[in-house]
Amino acid sequence: MLSIFEGFILLYSFLLISSYILLAVLSIINIVRYKSYNSETEDVILNNSAYIPGVSVIAPAYNEEKTVIANVHSLLTLKYPLFEVVIVNDGSKDKTLEKLIKEFELVEVPFNYVEKIKTKPFKRIFKSKNPKYDILTIVDKENGGTKADASNAGINASVFPYFLCTDVDCILQENTLTKMIVPFLKKGKKVVAVGATLRMVNSCELEGGRLKKVKVPKALIPRFQELEYMRAYLLSKFGWSLINCVPNVSGGLGMFDKEIAIKAGGYDGKSHAEDMDMVTRMRKHMFDNGKENVVDYIPLSCCWTEGPPDRKVLGTQRTRWSSGLIQLFTDHRKILFNPKYKLMGLVVYPYAFLFEFLAPIIEALGLFVLIILMLFGQINWAMAGVVFLFSYSFAILISLLIIILDNVVHPYYDSYKDIFKLIIAAILEPFIYHPLIVFYGLKGYITFLRGKELNWGSMTRAGLN
Amino acid sequence: MINEFWEFIVGVYYMAETFPLEIFIAFLLVINNFIIFTFLLMLLGFLLLRSNLLNNKIRNVSPKLEVFFDKVLRDSNKYSDDFIVREYHELIKKRTSLNYKTSIEVMLKLKEKHNYVEENINRIFSVLSFGKFLNKKTSGLSPRQTYKVINILKELEISSENFNILPLTESKNKEISKRAKLLYLLFNGEKSYDFFSAIEDEITQWDLIELMRSFEKLKEKGELLSLHTWVLNCSNKSVISFLIKGIGYFNQVENSGLIIEKITDENEDIRVAAIEASGELMLREVEYILRRRYKSETFQCQKAIIKSIKKLNSGDSLNFLEELFNETHENEIETSVINTIYSYNGEGRNLFKKLKKDAKDSKLSVLKHVETPLIKFKEYA
Incomplete structure (x- = not known):
């Protein structure tokens, strides 16, 4: 029995390490390709074209009174010739709506709101009396319990053929829209969604709602998350995008084809992994209708979001995410290993199931077996030590490679101190951050299995200065 | 010191050799990771150092170049070739690839902001041998460099005598071939329009945006030809639809007959383009036809019909x-x-x-x- 478990772990580790190496190769090829065939002049071309499609920027807000004003101002200053900003107040209990009304001189208007996607009751729509904010639309609705429901209301109120979904606490790079629309324009109708990299805003310097200087977070938890995001986006998602196997487009920043999103039923109002769920349903809709489809990624960091400042907030966030993951595999179990869904059924879902969903379970099981073996004195300490050293050094290697790739894409950090901080985070991560992630992952699964309700995915904000 | 370290490594190796095979292999893998880690660390240090040095250099020289180029691009005739070359070399000190690259980038930025006379840009480019520099870049095998050079020439709207664009229009690399055709279109008049007959793929929205931009530049120079010939000679539906949009956008009223004919085309995209073009061209005689056809049309065409009726505003x-x-x-x-x-x-x-x-x-x-x-x-x- 023990040798079967050993064999399984050996095979699992081998596959995991091989997949990391493969993703690193794919990511490097894709970065070289992106850097070769995309230039800054694209922004100029798009900003001066009469044929550019409009984009609706949708940001749901629930109890965001601390950050909402600064962030809406920031969204309004995006550089793109044709866009609107749709903020959805999802029945906030604090003063989010009052603050918006006052700051942007809002009045209720008879907006023809058509419920293309079912949501919790919509109350009213506000527009600004000040022509400076004429591209701003505020949707006020009853609380739907999830970000997904609020995003759907935003889609219903939006007017343009593409929409960018983001969080109201996110700071977007000025040229986010011009950068993210390009794959839609170049690859045609088959592109259903495009994602880009998210980073931590925690210690960055801001000025007028814009990033002035990018800095690595000082606090340890957001710093670990920064490194984790860099790995998840640059290595995983961007690597997978070379072979059209992107598993999801982040809820914090994703651009979608509105027509396909509506036909696929929009976000699932009950889902806690609404981002992966949405991409899955859009692709499923396309496959079911015999249409080719692409989910693309750009390697640029376009969005800075506030990371969990402490363990407690991290716990809430991760429990929700992993609860969403198990919910996703329950809802879409028919896709797993289904050749009808091509690479999504044969690569994307099996990979996510094996190395994301099962990972915390296998790790916890491994730890349990280790303790039992220790109690019975059955451990080969020399072998255990060398295997540990190998896994540990490999994890650091991958993080270091990502820091380099990030620098190649765009040198966001110009100081050695910042890079040094990231390397320290890579060294400490397996001992501090990773066990927490495994713990909260398991907690999320248990929460889901116990049928416990999780609410809106908002987290305690420190607020940005 | 080095000897002691080396002896330590050899000692560890001999000790590891006494381990069972599986531990020995794992040990070698750890050593391998350590070596790669050291290499990556050095690479990261080098990259940071290089990017900091480059940024400092660019930060120093860019503002001076900006002032210099703006001056000579505005009133090129005021300055002799010798003066331009001497002053430029005084600014950059050394003829390095970085300095040339920075100079071209500065010119691109200035071109975005100001509308300099084409001959002035061409002259500066030639006098300062930027063409030769770009030609050197494309003489290698890197498609990336070739792509960038074509982009630079297209954005600056110049034809370099050192740079033969025609062979690149036939490149197997689709991106390069597309770019080269766009650049060729800007300088080679009627014969470059024949590319439209040779396009096999669909025109993407991006192609449309870039082609319209090239047409706009040709129109500014008074060199935009009537597009009807290529509509008639082309069999690619997506290209025809694009050309019809062009006829509408550039108000080529002389092609009204063709537009009316295409309103009843069997291809939906072509019909949509023709219906919208009829509104752009203010073809009031078509309004009745549009109304009559409305009920038998597809949803996209119906939307286009209402859009056109709005434009006609009769x-x-x-x-x-x-x-x-x-x-x-x-x-x-x-x-x-x-x-x-x-x-x-x-x-x-x-x-x-x-x-x-x-x-x-x-x-x-x-x-x-x-x-x-x-x-x-x-x-x-």
Whole structure:
């Protein structure tokens, strides 16, 4: 029995390490390709074209009174010739709506709101009396319990053929829209969604709602998350995008084809992994209708979001995410290993199931077996030590490679101190951050299995200065 | 010190060799990771150092180059070739690849902001041997460099005698071939239009944006040809649809007959383009045809018909629009129809009032939406 478990772990580790190496190769090829065939002049071309499609920027807000004003101002200053900003107040209990009304001189208007996607009751729509904010639309609705429901209301109120979904606490790079629309324009109708990299805003310097200087977070938890995001986006998602196997487009920043999103039923109002769920349903809709489809990624960091400042907030966030993951595999179990869904059924879902969903379970099981073996004195300490050293050094290697790739894409950090901080985070991560992630992952699964309700995915904000 | 370290490594190796095979292999893998880690660390240090040095250099030289280029690009005739070369070399000190690259980037930035005379840019480019520098870059095998050079020439709108673009239009690399054709189109008049007959793929939205931009530049120079010949010679439906959009966008009224003919084409994209072009060209004689065809058309064409009727703004279609508004349950069409009625002023506003008096529920909601001035982008709803 023990040798079967050993064999399984050996095979699992081998596959995991091989997949990391493969993703690193794919990511490097894709970065070289992106850097070769995309230039800054694209922004100029798009900003001066009469044929550019409009984009609706949708940001749901629930109890965001601390950050909402600064962030809406920031969204309004995006550089793109044709866009609107749709903020959805999802029945906030604090003063989010009052603050918006006052700051942007809002009045209720008879907006023809058509419920293309079912949501919790919509109350009213506000527009600004000040022509400076004429591209701003505020949707006020009853609380739907999830970000997904609020995003759907935003889609219903939006007017343009593409929409960018983001969080109201996110700071977007000025040229986010011009950068993210390009794959839609170049690859045609088959592109259903495009994602880009998210980073931590925690210690960055801001000025007028814009990033002035990018800095690595000082606090340890957001710093670990920064490194984790860099790995998840640059290595995983961007690597997978070379072979059209992107598993999801982040809820914090994703651009979608509105027509396909509506036909696929929009976000699932009950889902806690609404981002992966949405991409899955859009692709499923396309496959079911015999249409080719692409989910693309750009390697640029376009969005800075506030990371969990402490363990407690991290716990809430991760429990929700992993609860969403198990919910996703329950809802879409028919896709797993289904050749009808091509690479999504044969690569994307099996990979996510094996190395994301099962990972915390296998790790916890491994730890349990280790303790039992220790109690019975059955451990080969020399072998255990060398295997540990190998896994540990490999994890650091991958993080270091990502820091380099990030620098190649765009040198966001110009100081050695910042890079040094990231390397320290890579060294400490397996001992501090990773066990927490495994713990909260398991907690999320248990929460889901116990049928416990999780609410809106908002987290305690420190607020940005 | 080095000897001691080496002895330590050898000692560890011999010790590891006494381990069982599986531990020895794992040990070698750890050593391998350590070596890669050291290499990556050095690479990271090098990259940071290099990017900091480059940024400092660029930060120092860019503002001076900006002033210099702006001066000579505005009044090129004031300065002799010798003066330009001497002053430029005084600024950059050394003829390095970085300095040339920075200079070209500065020129690109200036070109975005100011509308310099084409000959001035061409002259500076030639006098300072930028063409030779770019040619050297493309003489290697890197498609990336070739792509960038074509981009630079296209953005600066210059033809370099050192740079033969024609072979690149036949490149196997699709991106390079597309770019090269766009650049060729800017300088080679009628014969470059033949590319349209050779396009096999679909024209993407991006291609359309870039081609329209090239046409706009040709129009500014007074060199844009009438597009009807290529519509007739081309078999690619997507290219035909693009060219028809071009006829509408550049107001080539002489092609009205062709547009009217294409309104009944069997391809939906071509029909949509032709219907929209008829509105752009203000072909009032077509309004009746559009109204007659409406019911038998596809949804996309129906939207295009209402859009064109709005553009024509004749007031002749009020009855048709009223009937349409009462019959349809499609929100997009309702909004579009009411927008058109509302834009007619006079009689249109009277009809709007009448419709508002009789309307209920969703229809009333559309009417209120359209008449509210604070709501923007109604035409996109």
